[in-house]
Amino acid sequence: MSTAYDALMAFQRETEALGQIAGRLGWDQETTMPRGAAAQRGEEMGALESVLHARRKDPRVGEWLAASDATDDEAKANLRHIQRSFDRASKVPDDLAAEIARTTSLAQGIWAEARAKDDFAAFAPTLKRVLDLRREEGAALADGGDAHDALLQDYEPGTTAAELETMFGALRPRLVALRDKVLGAPAPAGLEGTFDETAQMKLSRQIAKVFGYDMSRGRVDKAVHPFSSGSGNDVRITTRTNPVDPFNCIYSTIHEVGHAAYEQNIDQAYLLTPLGRGVSMGVHESQSRIYENQLGRSRAFTTWLHGQMVEAFGDFGIADPDAFYGTVNRVHKGFIRTEADEVQYNLHVLLRFDLERQLINGSLDVSDLEEAWNTRFEADFGYPVDRASHGVLQDVHWSVGLFGYFATYTLGNVYAGCLHEALTAAIPDIDAQLAAGDTSAATGWLRDNLQRHGGLYEPREVIERACGFAPNEGPLLAYLEKKFGEIYGV
Incomplete structure (x- = not known):
């Protein structure tokens, strides 16, 4: 391997x-950081992003890329990722990258307070600032093309909004x-x-281990919005508890363990390289x-889980595993995406x-967003939103600038349907x-066929390699129709 490649990889x-340190600051902000530290943390995040952005577009990176030759698939993949990062970073001004990091760090706390008070108006000016910054970034990245497509990358x-709209159009009816x-x-x-919240956390940690989460390289904490953070040998997750809904805790934990197991199971040879993290949010x-x-x-699994629930909470009113399976998969009205059943979850994402898309292209103003959300929700679900924390304020994503992220939730469901079939x-x-x-x-099959590869392959390629066929929405729809048709007799 060339000297240039060695210098580049070092x-x-x-x-x-x-980048891992920046992620740890984000984890701390969501879990243990004192509320009064928000403004200072914003400055810290902005300063660190300035350093990271400068490194990603460092002229030496371009020189090393031009001089590097790849003799194996791993080197080719590393160069592909670094080239993509270099090209994108080179299009975004330094001060814009730092301002996005600073503003979104502050916005997260403002969103949390507004959500607690059900006050969208208190958050709207901050959201407008975040949106303006991300629009500016999208325009810089798109170079005359579609800004939302640029942010999706x-x-x-490799995915475009037009492709997603076709897939989502097939799912919706x-x-x-x-x-x-x-x-x-x-x-x-x-x-x-009611279900004791301490017992919920104890059970959730047990279940995390059952799904292969390595607690020697991770930990489980509580947060307002469950998430997974980190890669390699420090991968942390959060969950949340509700005294009247233990499934919220249990399934938030399993969900985040899926993310964390992916990161923990990537080949250790890829540690702290572009291949040492998940290849995309859809995957x-x-x-x-x-x-x-x-x-x-x-x-099958809820048969086992029923016994664990009885052990943790005593007689909780669901007498046998068959009835418990129906309870776990109960389709119900609700407002919250993260608490939605499998049948309706993707309808939340499509909204x-x-x-x-409308926010990014300018056809919808932030000042009109709450009304647009409520109108669309009632049209899609058949009942009105009762408060902002059940509607436009429920998700953290836009507050932290993650425009382009939501589509990957449904894309991930489509990929999961294909993987489950295989x-x-x-x-x-x-x-x-x-x-x-x-x-x-x-979990071993998923580790061996997908997770261990990290960023070695492109997103859809890694799914196709694992499944043996190109990803499509058919397996997910067939799975849902069969499963819920049997549970509900329809």
């Missing part, structure tokens, strides 16, 4: 390490038809009573969603995707294992 390793390289059938049928019993979401839904909400074909006795609380074969 420089990149330091950049990756600094940060989360799902069948999801709506399934939802209407299900909501017209008798529903399984729901949970009643990342495929892991969180298959862990949470196809595995965690399966009839956000469409509104986000996984069940490869492991015929998977249900017997899950019913015993043993996820090792399923």
